[in-house]
Amino acid sequence: MATQSTTSTPGATSASGTASTPSVAESLALITDEVRDVIATLVARNDSALDAAAVRLRSADRVFVLGAGRSGLALRMTAMRLMHLGLDVHVVGDVTTPAITAGDVLLVASGSGTTGAIVRAADTAASVGAEIVAVTTAPRSRLAELADVTIVVPAAQKTDHDGNISAQYSGALFEQVVTLLGDALFHSLWQQSGASADELWPRHANLE
Known part of the structure; x- marks a missing residue:
């Protein structure tokens, strides 16, 4: 027998007076709406910073990328795409990652802008003359102070659990935007390069 589906509004109250549970489709719509709203604000406030980040990359x-947790996973996807573009890219922490020097760029993401390992890496990069592109929710953080380019994402930090900025759990909105931002930087650089998808494809991993 087929299962009958029902729809409800996230946060709505049922006839019994209890809060209803949103369906997966409703949760997807909520996430899409949150991402759309944050990106619209991000672009309005950071348009010049976005282009400046692309120029630096x-x-x-060489480009070095670093993030912790889910933000780090998002930046690893960005690293892959920049490699496909032909850039010399390294993920900080990999055993083959060399020393960063002047002329290099460190691309980092930290919602709070205070993540210890990331701030220390930015300090090191700055001390040797490398440039820093930072993605954060905190424009007055130590990470933002160190950065040459700061892209401010107007999303909740992972410790904000009151739901006022985002209904999602623990920084998820920031991490989603970091993923899309990385793809947007790649796409812009790719289009500027004039290279075709077929020209990029030979750099795709073949040891799978």
Whole structure:
């Protein structure tokens, strides 16, 4: 027998007076709406910073990426795409990652802008003359102070659990935007390069 589906509004109250549980489709709609709203605000407030970040990445001798947790996973996806573009890219922490030097760019993401390992890495990068592109929710953080380019994502930090900025759990909105931002930087750089998808494809991993 087929299962009959019902729809409800997230946060709505049922006839019994208890809060209803949103369906997966409703949760997807909520996430999509939150991401759309944050990106619209991000672009309005950071348009010049977005282009400046792309310029730094394009002109860098090498690009180093670093993030913790889910933000780090998002930046690893960005690293892969920048490699496909032909950039010399390294993920901080990999055993083959060399020393960062002047002429390089460190691309980092930290919602709070205070993550210890990331701030220490930014300090090191700054001390040797490398440039720093930071993605954060905290424009007055230590990470933002160190950065040459700061992209401010107007999303909740992972410790904000009151639901006022995002109904999602523990920084998920920030991490989703970091993923899309990385793809947007890649796409812009790719289009500027004039290379076709077929020209990028030979760099795709073949040891799978």
